[in-house]
Amino acid sequence: MTAALKPSSTKAAAQGPVIAELCNITKTFSVAGGRELKVLDQIDLAIHEGELLALLGQSGSGKSTLLRCLTGLTAPTSGRVMAYDKVLDGINPYASIVFQTFALYPWLTVEQNVAVGLMAKLLTRAEKEAAVEKAIDLIGLNNYHDAYPREISGGMRQRVGIARALVAEPKILCLDEAFSALDVLTAENLRNEVVTLWKEQATSLKSIFMVTHNIEEAVEMATRICVLFPHPGRLGLVMENNLAYPRNPHDQEFERLVNVIHDTITMQALPDHPPEPAPVSGRPISRARARLESIPTVPVGRVLGLLSILQDHPELDNIYDIANEIGKDYGETISLVKAAEILEFVDTPKDEVRFTELGKKFMDADSDTRKKIFAEQVQKLRLFHIILGYLEVQEEIDRETVMKDISTALPYENPEKILETMIAWGRYAGLMDYDANTEMVTRPEEEEEEEEEEEKTEVGG
Amino acid sequence: MKSTATQLGTAEIGRTFSWVDLVILLSVFGLAWTILHFGHGMTVHFDEGQSPEISTDVRNIPYYAGRTVLRMWIAFGFSLLFTFAVGYAAAKNRVARSIILPALDILQSVPVLGFLSITVTGFMALFPGSLLGVECASIFAIFTGQVWNMAFGFYHSMVTIPNDLQEAATNFRLSPWQRFGTLEVPSSMHSLIWNSMMSFGGGWFFVAQSEAITVLNKNIKLPGLGSYMATAVEKGDNTAAVWAIIAMLAVILASDQFVWRPLLAWADKFKMELVESGQAPQSWLYSFLRRAYIFPWIEEKILRPLADAFVQLKKNTSAIKLIPENPRKLAGRWIPRILGVVAGCWLAYQVVLGVIAAVDAVYNHISWGQFGHLCFLGSLTMGRVTLMTIVATLIWTPIGVWIGSRPDIARFAQPFAQIAASFPVNMTFPFVVGFFVAAHIGINWGSILLIAMGTQWYILFNVIAGAMAIPSDLKEAAKTYRLSRWAIWRVLILPAIFPFWVTGACTAAGGAWNASIVAELATWGNTTLRADGLGAYIAEVTQKGDTPMIICSIAVMCIFVVLTNKLVWRRLYGYAEKRFHLD
Numbered sequence A: 001m002t003a004a005l006k007p008s009s010t011k012a013a014a015q016g017p018v019i020a021e022l023c024n025i026t027k028t029f030s031v032a033g034g035r036e037l038k039v040l041d042q043i044d045l046a047i048h049e050g051e052l053l054a055l056l057g058q059s060g061s062g063k064s065t066l067l068r069c070l071t072g073l074t075a076p077t078s079g080r081v082m083a084y085d086k087v088l089d090g091i092n093p094y095a096s097i098v099f100q101t102f103a104l105y106p107w108l109t110v111e112q113n114v115a116v117g118l119m120a121k122l123l124t125r126a127e128k129e130a131a132v133e134k135a136i137d138l139i140g141l142n143n144y145h146d147a148y149p150r151e152i153s154g155g156m157r158q159r160v161g162i163a164r165a166l167v168a169e170p171k172i173l174c175l176d177e178a179f180s181a182l183d184v185l186t187a188e189n190l191r192n193e194v195v196t197l198w199k200e201q202a203t204s205l206k207s208i209f210m211v212t213h214n215i216e217e218a219v220e221m222a223t224r225i226c227v228l229f230p231h232p233g234r235l236g237l238v239m240e241n242n243l244a245y246p247r248n249p250h251d252q253e254f255e256r257l258v259n260v261i262h263d264t265i266t267m268q269a270l271p272d273h274p275p276e277p278a279p280v281s282g283r284p285i286s287r288a289r290a291r292l293e294s295i296p297t298v299p300v301g302r303v304l305g306l307l308s309i310l311q312d313h314p315e316l317d318n319i320y321d322i323a324n325e326i327g328k329d330y331g332e333t334i335s336l337v338k339a340a341e342i343l344e345f346v347d348t349p350k351d352e353v354r355f356t357e358l359g360k361k362f363m364d365a366d367s368d369t370r371k372k373i374f375a376e377q378v379q380k381l382r383l384f385h386i387i388l389g390y391l392e393v394q395e396e397i398d399r400e401t402v403m404k405d406i407s408t409a410l411p412y413e414n415p416e417k418i419l420e421t422m423i424a425w426g427r428y429a430g431l432m433d434y435d436a437n438t439e440m441v442t443r444p445e446e447e448e449e450e451e452e453e454e455e456k457t458e459v460g461g
Numbered sequence B: 001m002k003s004t005a006t007q008l009g010t011a012e013i014g015r016t017f018s019w020v021d022l023v024i025l026l027s028v029f030g031l032a033w034t035i036l037h038f039g040h041g042m043t044v045h046f047d048e049g050q051s052p053e054i055s056t057d058v059r060n061i062p063y064y065a066g067r068t069v070l071r072m073w074i075a076f077g078f079s080l081l082f083t084f085a086v087g088y089a090a091a092k093n094r095v096a097r098s099i100i101l102p103a104l105d106i107l108q109s110v111p112v113l114g115f116l117s118i119t120v121t122g123f124m125a126l127f128p129g130s131l132l133g134v135e136c137a138s139i140f141a142i143f144t145g146q147v148w149n150m151a152f153g154f155y156h157s158m159v160t161i162p163n164d165l166q167e168a169a170t171n172f173r174l175s176p177w178q179r180f181g182t183l184e185v186p187s188s189m190h191s192l193i194w195n196s197m198m199s200f201g202g203g204w205f206f207v208a209q210s211e212a213i214t215v216l217n218k219n220i221k222l223p224g225l226g227s228y229m230a231t232a233v234e235k236g237d238n239t240a241a242v243w244a245i246i247a248m249l250a251v252i253l254a255s256d257q258f259v260w261r262p263l264l265a266w267a268d269k270f271k272m273e274l275v276e277s278g279q280a281p282q283s284w285l286y287s288f289l290r291r292a293y294i295f296p297w298i299e300e301k302i303l304r305p306l307a308d309a310f311v312q313l314k315k316n317t318s319a320i321k322l323i324p325e326n327p328r329k330l331a332g333r334w335i336p337r338i339l340g341v342v343a344g345c346w347l348a349y350q351v352v353l354g355v356i357a358a359v360d361a362v363y364n365h366i367s368w369g370q371f372g373h374l375c376f377l378g379s380l381t382m383g384r385v386t387l388m389t390i391v392a393t394l395i396w397t398p399i400g401v402w403i404g405s406r407p408d409i410a411r412f413a414q415p416f417a418q419i420a421a422s423f424p425v426n427m428t429f430p431f432v433v434g435f436f437v438a439a440h441i442g443i444n445w446g447s448i449l450l451i452a453m454g455t456q457w458y459i460l461f462n463v464i465a466g467a468m469a470i471p472s473d474l475k476e477a478a479k480t481y482r483l484s485r486w487a488i489w490r491v492l493i494l495p496a497i498f499p500f501w502v503t504g505a506c507t508a509a510g511g512a513w514n515a516s517i518v519a520e521l522a523t524w525g526n527t528t529l530r531a532d533g534l535g536a537y538i539a540e541v542t543q544k545g546d547t548p549m550i551i552c553s554i555a556v557m558c559i560f561v562v563l564t565n566k567l568v569w570r571r572l573y574g575y576a577e578k579r580f581h582l583d
Helices: A007-014 A063-071 A110-118 A125-138 A154-167 A184-200 A215-221 A252-269 A300-312 A319-326 A330-342 A357-364 A367-380 A382-393 A399-409 A415-429 A447-460 B002-008 B019-042 B058-092 B094-107 B112-126 B132-159 B163-171 B176-210 B225-235 B238-270 B284-290 B294-320 B325-363 B368-404 B407-422 B429-439 B443-468 B472-480 B485-519 B534-544 B547-579
Strands: A018-031 A035-048 A052-056 A078-083 A095-098 A172-176 A207-212 A224-229 A234-240 A396-398 A433-435 A440-442 B212-215 B218-221 B521-524 B527-530
Touching: A018 A063, A035 A063, A035 A207, A035 A234, A035 A399, A052 A063, A052 A215, A063 A095, A063 A172, A063 A207, A095 A154, A095 B163, A110 A125, A110 A154, A125 A154, A125 B294, A154 A172, A154 A184, A172 A184, A184 A207, A184 A215, A207 A215, A215 A252, A224 A252, A234 A252, A252 A319, A252 A330, A300 A319, A300 A330, A300 A357, A300 A415, A319 A330, A357 A367, A367 A382, A367 A415, A382 A396, A382 A399, A382 A415, A382 A440, A396 A399, A399 A415, A399 A440, A415 A433, B019 B058, B019 B294, B058 B094, B058 B132, B058 B176, B058 B225, B058 B238, B094 B132, B094 B325, B094 B547, B112 B132, B112 B176, B112 B212, B112 B485, B112 B534, B112 B547, B132 B176, B163 B176, B176 B212, B176 B225, B176 B238, B176 B407, B176 B485, B212 B225, B218 B225, B225 B238, B238 B284, B238 B407, B325 B547, B368 B407, B368 B443, B368 B485, B368 B534, B368 B547, B407 B443, B429 B443, B429 B521, B429 B527, B443 B485, B443 B521, B443 B527, B472 B485, B485 B521, B485 B534, B485 B547, B521 B534, B534 B547
Parallel strands: A052 A207, A052 A224, A095 A172, A172 A207
Antiparallel strands: A018 A035, A018 A078, A224 A234, A396 A440, A433 A440, B212 B218, B521 B527
16 A cells, blocks of 8 residues: 555545535533533634545534534524535535434334435435435445334444435535444444545535544545644644545554644643742642643543553553553543643653653552542642632532632633532542532541441442 | 334235225224214203203113213313424423413313313303203313323423434424424324323223213213213112223223224334333234235325325425515514414413403402311311322332332233223212211211222332332342341332332322312212312312302312422422432
């Protein structure tokens, strides 16, 4: 396999007419506490005829929202959506969506589910049957006509989703994480078929717009890749990918592209800071203390798991290898590493991951000492001072107040998720507790009462 | 429902006409003739002076049963229409929702039976000189007894349709009708059928009660099983009364076998989950119908050409008016809004008029002392309802759990409990009252038993359902830790069945208020037993036709019901949802 460029076709494609375009799109949602959460910020993005555009982003970066703006399922808060040269009003008639969850109707057979894509069209039954048959044939669903979705495998279900989208004769096919609910082999197979469909132009289909968090998937399929940075969602890297199909993941150029994207995401999520100022009188100053920094919304157990894997496998020194080892995608791995970094257990020059002295000490400690170290580190985080400050002067503080403070401090984050994570970390550190019945964050209970608390949890669960 | 017809047309179904189709055709014609035959009786001349005579001849039972069943189905048809219209409006329109939901909430706590005298006079004025007025009042009573919970259920399943399924329908630009038929009705189908079955079961109580009523000191009897029973009791004809009960049981069983079981078997595919479920409901009639060729034939030879012709027609017309798209769109947006505002204003005007009239009527008629007396009577009835709920819970919870943890018994017992709950116990009241008289039991205590006879079943089958839903891993865990019997109950069983118990007890208590109107004033031949309570009071003023007092007493009962709902049941629901939810 050569890494030959395919200049003629892709270049022409990039200059083809624009099918759909987002012009200066901003989207905000209202979240708990009556606040506005900005999910997309001033996005400009055009999809041309003939291209396969991939939008990469971590979960929560707003990529699904972007797809919904493009297809007309949600209206942007400000900005325009264009469908060819008209301003879009309502549903984009040129776009069909393939859903991550398949979104098939359980009470309809495969054939009937595919026919749903035709409902908006005025066709006689015979015409409809012919169109459905053609789509079923094209996507390899023969002999499944009368099966119900619950009787067939995930891969087959997604084929039905694709057939239903194609039968509507769209110009642009929108894949919303279409392969992420499938197992590895099925997904790989289906990805190839989708690329073939698009390349052969056997249908009305001109372009594909896919939203994914899987970097390899994007590089394997797309002619152009955009990376969406989170909080709020904005376009980071945009790059062409002119590799010839079928693409080989072990190809040098392929690997280079993957690395470029890795580096971009890493630099955004884990920027290298200037060295910290020297500790003053025994009380170290964390950089998170100087600047109010958000925390990645990951459970404590996973951070500990990551640390113990790092300890067992000293040879794992960059994020990419770690992601492979733990079987998580790159975005999630970065979140875990970032959590460990904020707690000062690891250091991350570029995309390397190294234990700090504190991290080594933490790993060697027994569980009580670990808790103590964890609590010290959490106390250094300014975000936690929101809650700890309240708990210094009063027994408990209600969830709503804390959420309001969080969303003031971190306007682009979802305060509910942040608070959930803070409570989980705070509980492990023994710094706070939460009563779901009263919705109050409380001071932790004294040691002797702990046993009773455990029993209660058991009953409730 | 386009989809179903196509499904019947596929797979293992016969390809030619057979005797199955003949049987189905004959049944359809038979059914049509029966409806006409019984329906004819509904419009006969009626004179307030002499209501139609009910004969206690056993040979007349099939006719009377037919009339009763017809009434039930007409009421159910209206309930279904109302459910779709109101549930849809509430789910789709924010303004409509803010009016409909509280209104439904109040309406479902109103004791329907109390209104019977008012509605009867109203409907009789609407159809002077025809029995249709009384028929309508009876049908209306059944309708109000069953519709609210169906409408609530439909609304609830409409708003819980998974987001991705909605987005798919939007993305493929389904019209509102297509969306309704392809997505909204199918996804609510399962709960709609269950709720309908429950409501229909509850309807038998109202039909039996509303067929023989005393309004304005006049006895009005509609031909039906309920009035047959009443006449038999009046005449002291025990044989006829027993026959009436048997006929009622047969009719309830037939509705179950011929309508609800087949529907449940058919609706199994409308379950939301994408995994194969354990055991699908079976119905012999559904299996039988699936063997018929007539349905695919109708689909192929009639529906298909019709649909194609319709498409052709639409193509032709849409070709003509392509350009004036915008004005139509504007009109399409504004016309329903204006209509809605007009209808809303009219409705509000009528309500205000009604309230003014009611307040005026009440104002001059009732003193604070009388009102205080009503509240005292209300608390007596409330005491009965509470006692009934507690005793029924204590008795049926262990039995329900015992049944629920033995699947083979539960499979047999659950439909039985449902039928028991459907049976209009008010038909058996005369016998029980006779027993009270013979055994010298006071009606003040005895009425508690009468109330319980109708409503305890809701507690039982909800507890059974709860016990059946306990995950087996939790049970095994309890066994592994060798918990004592009491510990298992405290840690596992009680928390697990609590949400189900709340549903059952709330329904039972709600039904108990209605039942108190019948139970606190009971007649056996010439003996009338009267308990102290709001129910008896309402029954009495209804018979006398004292409108201001009817309004007052019902208002007091409504206040009691609404307050207990808000203060007790709503909180218990919330607590159950939060603490004991198993997923």
